[in-house]
Amino acid sequence: xxxxxxxxxxxxxxxxxxxxxxxxxxxxxxxxxxxxxxxxxxxxxxxxxxxxxxxxxxxxxxxxxxxxxxxxxxxxxxxxxxxxxxxxxxxxxxxxxxxxxxxxxxxxxxxxxxxxxxxxxxxxxxxxxxxxxxxxxxxxxxxxxxxxxxxxxxxxxxxxxxxxxxxxxxxxxxxxxxxxxxxxxxxxxxxxxxxxxxxxxxxxxxxxxxxxxxxxxxxxxxxxxxxxxxxxxxxxxxxxxxxxxxxxxxxxxxxxxxxxxxxxxxxxxxxxxxxxxxxxxxxxxxxxxxxxxxxxxxxxxxxxxxxxxxxxxxxxxxxxxxxxxxxxxxxxxxxxxxxxxxxxxxxxxxxxxxxxxxxxxxxxxxxxxxxxxxxxxxxxxxxx
Ligand SMILES: Cc1ncc(COP(=O)(O)O)c(C=O)c1O
Numbered sequence: 001x002x003x004x005x006x007x008x009x010x011x012x013x014x015x016x017x018x019x020x021x022x023x024x025x026x027x028x029x030x031x032x033x034x035x036x037x038x039x040x041x042x043x044x045x046x047x048x049x050x051x052x053x054x055x056x057x058x059x060x061x062x063x064x065x066x067x068x069x070x071x072x073x074x075x076x077x078x079x080x081x082x083x084x085x086x087x088x089x090x091x092x093x094x095x096x097x098x099x100x101x102x103x104x105x106x107x108x109x110x111x112x113x114x115x116x117x118x119x120x121x122x123x124x125x126x127x128x129x130x131x132x133x134x135x136x137x138x139x140x141x142x143x144x145x146x147x148x149x150x151x152x153x154x155x156x157x158x159x160x161x162x163x164x165x166x167x168x169x170x171x172x173x174x175x176x177x178x179x180x181x182x183x184x185x186x187x188x189x190x191x192x193x194x195x196x197x198x199x200x201x202x203x204x205x206x207x208x209x210x211x212x213x214x215x216x217x218x219x220x221x222x223x224x225x226x227x228x229x230x231x232x233x234x235x236x237x238x239x240x241x242x243x244x245x246x247x248x249x250x251x252x253x254x255x256x257x258x259x260x261x262x263x264x265x266x267x268x269x270x271x272x273x274x275x276x277x278x279x280x281x282x283x284x285x286x287x288x289x290x291x292x293x294x295x296x297x298x299x300x301x302x303x304x305x306x307x308x309x310x311x312x313x314x315x316x317x318x319x320x321x322x323x324x325x326x327x328x329x330x331x332x333x334x335x336x337x338x339x340x341x342x343x344x345x346x347x348x349x350x351x352x353x354x355x356x357x358x359x360x361x362x363x364x365x366x367x368x369x370x371x372x373x374x375x376x377x378x379x380x381x382x383x384x
Contacts, residue, residue, distance in 0.1 A: 007342055014041025017364040019347065028372035030348040032361045035183075035215050035325070038242030038284055040361035046245045046283045053279035060275060062268065072278035075285050076243075076251060079224050083211075083234040084255040089262065090273030091250035094214030094240035095129025100252035100267060101177065101236045102133055102151075105208050108261045109174035112206070119153045119173045121165070121207075126156070127184035128177065128212055137177060140185065160194040165201060175208040175236075180226035183215035186352040187320050187327025192230055199232035208258060210236035214250075215325070218242040219288040219362060222298035222323035229322075242288075244280035288362065297323045297362050300369060304358060307373050315380040317354075326358040327351055332383050340382070346375040 009027070013020040017029050017040050032038065039046050053068065060066050073088050080088075089100055102120060109117045120137065122128065128137040132150055135143050139156035155173070157164045165176070176198060182188040202209045209232070216226035217239045227234055235257050240250040248271070254261065271277075287293055301323040308319055308328060317329040330337065334350035341348050351357035356376075360369075 007339065009342055009347075016040045016042075017361045017368045025345065027342070027345045027347050028368050028375065029364075030346060030358050030360045030372050032242070032359050033246065034349065035220055035241045035359045037246050037361050038218055038220075038288060039245045040363040043245065043283075043363065045287065046280060049279045049283035050247065050276065053276050056275075058274065058276045059271070061270075062273065066273075066275050066278070068275040068282070069273040069278040072281045072285070073273065075282060075289075076239075077253065079285055079289050080237055080253050082228050083225055083232070083237065085234070085237055085253040086256055086259045088251050088253045089267060089269075090278070091252070091269045092248045092271050092277075093129075093250045094212075094238065095131045095134045095250075096269065096272075097214065097238035097240050097250035097252045098128045098134045098137060098177070098212060099131060100250075100262075101175075101210050101212075101238050102137065103267060104236055104252065104254060104258050104261045105175035105177075105210065107266065108208060108258045111261070113174075117172055117174050119155055120175045120177055121155050121157050121168050121173050122177045123159045123179075123182070124156045125159065125182050125185035125188065126177075126179055126212075127182070129214075159188070160191045162194055162197050162201075165198055169201065169205050169207055173207055175210050176202055177210040177212060179212045179214075179216060180230070181216045181221065181322065181325055183325070183357075184351055186329070186355040187325060187357060189320065189322060195227075195230040196232060199230070199234075202235075203233070208235040210234070210238070212238050214238055214240045215359075218284065219294055219297055220323055220325045220359070221321075222294050222301065224289060224294070226322065226325075243284060244277045245284045247277045247280040249277040249281055293362070300324060300360075300362075300364060300366075301326060303366070304369060304373065307369075311377060311380075313377070313380055315383055321358070324358065324360055324362060324364075328356045328358070329354055330356060330380070332380075337379055337383070340379045341375060344375050344379060346372050346379075348372075348376065
C-alpha cells in the first residue's frame with residue numbers, strides 16, 4: 001500500500017554508520033532507521049548472535065519456555081532497575097508496547113477503584129503509535145482524522161504545565177503517559193522540574209507514571225533510559241526500536257506497584273519475546289549498558305551540537321536534545337533539505353516541518369560525524 005513518501009534510494013548493504021545503495025554509492029547514516037539500528041549496520045556481535053540463534057531456534061510459543069527469552073527479560077529488567085522496573089512483557093513494536101501500558105493502567109485502576117477512573121493523560125505534541133488506541137493516545141489532532149471512532153478516554157495536556165496536570169487529575173485519570181523527549185514532534189525534552197513535580201503528584205493520587213521510551217530509550221540519550229535523569233520512581237516504561245538493533249521487538253516494563261496487574265490470560269503476543277529477537281536484544285544490551293559506551297554517546301552528541309552551533313549559520317535557529325537524539329530547527333523547510341542531503345550521500349530525517357532530526361547509530365565514528373556534518377553544511381550553505 002502506498003503509505004510512505006519514499007525517497008529515491010534503494011539500499012542493499014550497510015557497515016557501521018554507512019549504507020550502500022544498489023548503484024554502489026555509500027551514504028553516512030544519521031537516521032539509524034529512525035532510532036532502530038542502535039549498533040549500526042552489520043555489527044559483528046549482533047550479526048553473530050542472530051545467526052547463531054537462527055541456527056538453533058528462531059521461535060517457540062510463549063506457552064513454553066526459552067532460556068534466551070528469560071535471560072533477555074532479566075537483563076532488560078536489570079538495565080531498567082534504576083527507575084524501579086521489576087518485570088517485563090515482550091512484544092514486537094512500540095505501539096504494541098504502549099497498548100500494553102494502557103492495559104496495565106486500566107486494569108490497575110479498575111481493580112483498585114472500580115469503573116470511572118479509566119482516563120489516561122498524555123501530552124500535546126506526543127506520538128505513541130499507529131494503532132487505534134495509540135493514535136488516540138497521541139496528542140496531535142492531525143492523527144485524529146478519518147480513523148474514528150477511537151478508543152475513548154485520553155486527554156492531552158500542555159507539556160511542562162503543572163497547573164494543567166493538577167487540574168486534570170480529578171479522580172477520573174488512572175495514568176500519565178509521556179515521552180521524556182518528544183521525538184516525532186521535534187525532539188522536545190521535558191523540563192526536569194515539571195517531571196519531578198508531576199511524579200510526586202501522580203504518586204500522591206495513585207496515578208501511574210508511564211514513560212514512552214520507544215524512541216528515547218536503550219541508551220539513545222546517553223543513559224539507558226532517558227527518564228533516569230529525572231531521578232523519579234516510574235511505574236511503567238515502554239521500549240522498542242533500538243532494543244534488538246533492528247529485529248522487531250517491543251517491551252512494556254512494570255514497577256512494584258503494577259508488576260502483577262496483568263495475570264495469566266490478560267495479555268499475549270505470538271511473536272513477543274521469541275528467541276531470535278531476544279538473542280538480538282541480549283547482544284544489544286551487552287554493549288549498550290556499559291558506562292563507557294553510554295559516555296561516548298553523550299560525547300558524540302555534544303560534538304554534533306557544538307559543531308553545528310559553531311557554524312553560526314543563518315539557517316540554524318535552535319539546537320535541542322540529548323546524546324544522539326538531536327533536533328535542529330532551521331529557517332527552511334526540512335524536507336527539501338533532507339532530499340538534497342540524500343542526493344549528496346547523507347541520510348537525515350525531519351521531525352516537524354522545519355526541524356532536522358539526528359538519530360545516528362551509537363557506533364558512529366568521529367570521521368563519519370565530520371563527513372555527514374560537512375555534507376549538511378554544504379546543503380545549508382546552498383540555501384543562503
Ligand atoms: C515515542 C514513540 N512511541 C511509539 C512509537 C511507535 O512505535 P512503532 O512504530 O514501533 O509501533 C514511536 C515510533 O516512532 C515513537 O517514536
